[in-house]
Amino acid sequence: MTTLVAEESVARMVAGAGEGALVVVPRLRRGRAKGWEGLEADRVVDALVAAGPRAVVLARGLDADPGAAALPALGRVMGHRVVRLPRDPSEAAWMIAVAIHPGFAGDYLVRRLEALAGIASAGGALPRRAIGAGGAAVPALRPAVLGKWAACAWRACRRCPGGGAEGGRCGRCGAPIGGEEP
Ligand SMILES: [Zn+2]
Secondary structure: OOOEEEEHHHHOOOOOOOOOOEEEEOOOEEEOOOEEOOOOHHHHHHHHHHHOOOOEEEEEOOOOOHHHOHHHHHHHHOOOEEEEEOOOHHHHHHHHHHHHOOOOOOOOHHHHHHHHHHHOOOOOOOOEEEEOOOOEEEEOOOHHHHHHHHHHHEEEOOOOOOEEEOOOEOOOOOOEOOOOOO
């Protein structure tokens, strides 16, 4: 099973984590209302080394979580594949929960993750269910079904070497996938 790496502020919202497939980068909390400290680079490197060279990094974008920028940056430098999590924390936690589920795994795992990342909040015609307090709605399908769907739905991105599902966004750079040629 492929090991995944995520930082603590979203990983701690994931139910059922801790089965060995997810390495969490520890992060300090500033206080109840003040959010989280930025990630410390040495903790990120420790987690990436512990996860091994085949691990995939899951991280929210710079706009959603500037304090976590060290994770995708160091992940790329150290040769890991990096997939962008949805901006909304509860959607990001949902995606991690799906990603670590044994039923989701299979061939082309990074493509599956990229397709999943780009349709979490919008895009695609999948049935939805509401999660969290922020009005997010994620696909209402079991991880095994989502995994098969994502493997079939992946399309190459026109802007970067990544991709995503038709009607969603690229799981690497965030560009829209599909539609008319620009
Ligand atoms: Zn892209």
